Amino acid sequence: MSTGQSIQEVKAFSYDEDVAFTKVTLWKRFRRHRLAMAGLVVLCCIVLAAVFAPVFAPFPPNHIDNVHWQGTPLPPCFENAAACGGHPLGTDEVGRDELSRLLFGARASLQVGLFAVIIEIVIGSIVGAISGYYGGWIDYLLMRITDVFLSIPILPLLLVLTAIVVATSSRASLSFGVIVLVIGVLSWPNPARLVRASFLSLRNREFTEAARAVGNGDLRIIFRHLLPNAVAPIIVQATLDVANVIVLESTLSFLGMGIQPPTASWGNMLTGAQVNVENAWWAAVFPGIGILLTVLSINFIGDGLRDALDPGMH
Amino acid sequence: MALLEVRNLRTTFKTEDGTITAVNGLSFSLDAGQTLGIVGESGSGKSVTSLSIMRLIDRPGRIESGEIVFDGRDLLKLRDEEMRHVRGHRIAMIFQDPMTSLNPVLTIGEQIAEVVRLHLGRNHREARETAIEMLRKVRIPSPEKRVDDYPHQFSGGMRQRAMIAMALSCNPQLLIADEPTTALDVTIQAQVLELMNELQRETGAAIILITHDLGVVAETCKDVLVMYGGNMVEYGDAKQIFAEPRMPYTQGLLASLPRLDAPANARLKPIPGQPPNLHRMPPGCAFAPRCTYRIERCDAPVPVTDLGGGHLARCWRCTETLAPVGAAQ
Numbered sequence: 001m002s003t004g005q006s007i008q009e010v011k012a013f014s015y016d017e018d019v020a021f022t023k024v025t026l027w028k029r030f031r032r033h034r035l036a037m038a039g040l041v042v043l044c045c046i047v048l049a050a051v052f053a054p055v056f057a058p059f060p061p062n063h064i065d066n067v068h069w070q071g072t073p074l075p076p077c078f079e080n081a082a083a084c085g086g087h088p089l090g091t092d093e094v095g096r097d098e099l100s101r102l103l104f105g106a107r108a109s110l111q112v113g114l115f116a117v118i119i120e121i122v123i124g125s126i127v128g129a130i131s132g133y134y135g136g137w138i139d140y141l142l143m144r145i146t147d148v149f150l151s152i153p154i155l156p157l158l159l160v161l162t163a164i165v166v167a168t169s170s171r172a173s174l175s176f177g178v179i180v181l182v183i184g185v186l187s188w189p190n191p192a193r194l195v196r197a198s199f200l201s202l203r204n205r206e207f208t209e210a211a212r213a214v215g216n217g218d219l220r221i222i223f224r225h226l227l228p229n230a231v232a233p234i235i236v237q238a239t240l241d242v243a244n245v246i247v248l249e250s251t252l253s254f255l256g257m258g259i260q261p262p263t264a265s266w267g268n269m270l271t272g273a274q275v276n277v278e279n280a281w282w283a284a285v286f287p288g289i290g291i292l293l294t295v296l297s298i299n300f301i302g303d304g305l306r307d308a309l310d311p312g313m314h
Numbered sequence: 315m316a317l318l319e320v321r322n323l324r325t326t327f328k329t330e331d332g333t334i335t336a337v338n339g340l341s342f343s344l345d346a347g348q349t350l351g352i353v354g355e356s357g358s359g360k361s362v363t364s365l366s367i368m369r370l371i372d373r374p375g376r377i378e379s380g381e382i383v384f385d386g387r388d389l390l391k392l393r394d395e396e397m398r399h400v401r402g403h404r405i406a407m408i409f410q411d412p413m414t415s416l417n418p419v420l421t422i423g424e425q426i427a428e429v430v431r432l433h434l435g436r437n438h439r440e441a442r443e444t445a446i447e448m449l450r451k452v453r454i455p456s457p458e459k460r461v462d463d464y465p466h467q468f469s470g471g472m473r474q475r476a477m478i479a480m481a482l483s484c485n486p487q488l489l490i491a492d493e494p495t496t497a498l499d500v501t502i503q504a505q506v507l508e509l510m511n512e513l514q515r516e517t518g519a520a521i522i523l524i525t526h527d528l529g530v531v532a533e534t535c536k537d538v539l540v541m542y543g544g545n546m547v548e549y550g551d552a553k554q555i556f557a558e559p560r561m562p563y564t565q566g567l568l569a570s571l572p573r574l575d576a577p578a579n580a581r582l583k584p585i586p587g588q589p590p591n592l593h594r595m596p597p598g599c600a601f602a603p604r605c606t607y608r609i610e611r612c613d614a615p616v617p618v619t620d621l622g623g624g625h626l627a628r629c630w631r632c633t634e635t636l637a638p639v640g641a642a643q
Contacts (some may be wrong), residue, residue, distance in 0.1 A: 055354045136373070206414040213409075214402030214480065215370055224428075228419040 036304020039297035050106035057100035069095025073280040101264040108265035110215040112249040113242040124191025132199025133221025162257040198230035232309035239302035243295040322477040323380035334592040336362040338544040349521040351535030360543040403433035406481035410493040412473035416465040423461035471502035543600025550625035559638035562631035
């Protein structure tokens with residue numbers, strides 16, 4: 001027992017990490033990260049644009065402009081003001097307004113990213129917390145299951161699963177749900193490992209023993225006392241994973257197995273743009289920029305958060 | 315009837331080099347409202363004893379045998395669920411280091427209120443009121459403001475007082491304080507001890523004070539239990555033991571203390587040798603290898619001698635008058 005106590009004494013020294021947790025110092029450190037601040041501004045714009053898509057969009061996203069569209073995509077107004085027919089960023093290959101679809105596509109991408117990551121983090125945190133807290137054979141079992149999930153190639157599985165759903169149903173909302181669920185359910189191993197690692201050290205902290213000594217049950221200790229202490233790496237992982245999921249969703253939609261047309265998503269807009277890529281660059285470039293900016297901003301924010309939450313890393 | 319009666323407690327830990335016995339057949343009892351000091355150096359088993367009473371011994375540790383009868387019930391026979399209601403409610407504990415034993419992400423108030431909600435079934439608002447009341451009792455200034463502070467906004471002494479507030483919030487019958495002042499400044503130590511004594515008088519709780527500081531024991535405890543190598547070596551009234559220690563280890567401990575009435579150039583008198591390696595315990599008296607008065611019989615298990623007046627010593631020669639171990643040389 002005495003060796004245990006001396007370890008605690010050494011730990012007391014690193015207590016400053018906890019002190020660094022107040023919101024004010026967190027924001028101060030985050031603000032110093034220029035790219036992260038830029039990312040935050042850009043992402044806020046994108047999120048606002050997506051939320052208020054019906055307000056900003058000049059046309060309904062699935063409206064086909066039969067008046068101006070003649071079989072080829074209309075160019076953006078800044079390229080050919082006479083021919084654009086009032087579509088600021090032109091139209092796609094079937095005459096739907098590019099800007100409107102871009103705005104509504106942002107909704108799809110951000111929603112898939114957000115909801116899939118919520119599922120992933122919830123499952124991952126529970127599995128990792130239980131695994132790290134109890135240790136022993138429970139830990140062993142859960143970690144082997146995690147290994148199995150880690151070894152599943154997610155893209156082929158998603159392709160097959162969504163192909164089945166798409167073949168049996170034509171409702172876009174259904175394929176949206178399937179994508180969210182499958183990505184979420186398959187990508188929990190990473191957060192699970194992170195949370196487990198935190199819990200392995202947290203369970204030996206003195207305040208864990210103190211929490212047991214006042215009569216708390218295991219579940220209360222795990223979720224009320226320890227999980228909030230492990231939140232920093234979870235937030236960073238979640239942020240970076242939103243970006244990953246957006247790329248994954250775009251890939252799926254591009255391959256025709258993601259969000260189903262006519263619902264707009266950045267991925268399936270790219271699919272449509274392939275046909276006319278030589279004479280209608282705008283149809284491919286704008287959704288591409290959308291994906292790029294979103295993913296880049298989120299990754300910068302993630303880096304900024306990591307630096308702010310974990311100053312010891314530098 | 316005694317509030318707490320520990321009989322033949324044996325707690326072991328499995329390690330890669332074999333099983334070690336951290337507490338080996340310890341027995342003692344404590345009456346309601348009394349203060350018992352448990353003294354001993356690192357590794358003597360004092361902390362393991364307190365954790366055993368709370369049943370907080372974790373793998374690879376195990377309570378092998380014994381009884382811990384608290385308020386008429388053997389704690390070792392309770393279901394986990396029942397034991398949870400004892401912890402924090404009937405028996406509370408204060409840990410050594412207030413810097414690490416409060417959760418950094420929960421406010422002081424939340425942590426105290428949680429215990430009250432857990433055991434007394436109070437709602438959020440009432441529990442918060444109780445938390446403020448307890449903070450006031452342990453003399454945290456403007457408690458209605460400080461209740462929403464996080465632990466890092468408290469100083470070390472305040473944190474330990476907050477721990478005491480938490481421990482006493484459900485009016486426990488027994489408070490186990492495991493080196494409550496070791497991590498604090500000397501001036502704060504005195505305040506914290508005084509506070510504990512005062513609250514004890516108010517609530518009538520019994521206290522087990524675990525420490526290696528004999529000065530603290532002298533100030534606060536009625537009885538004292540000296541541990542060495544996982545078992546009791548001397549037990550009795552604190553005044554009596556300080557005046558007339560009968561076991562050579564206790565004598566050595568007392569002789570090794572600095573004294574105000576000693577000449578300025580006097581050297582401290584340490585006990586020669588090291589505490590026993592728990593992997594290779596001596597077969598008889600654990601102190602025998604360091605003891606100046608060792609005789610042949612000391613290498614076989616030594617029984618406890620009752621010296622009368624509740625004074626017990628585990629030593630063959632406890633009835634003789636001997637000079638302290640360190641001083642004899």
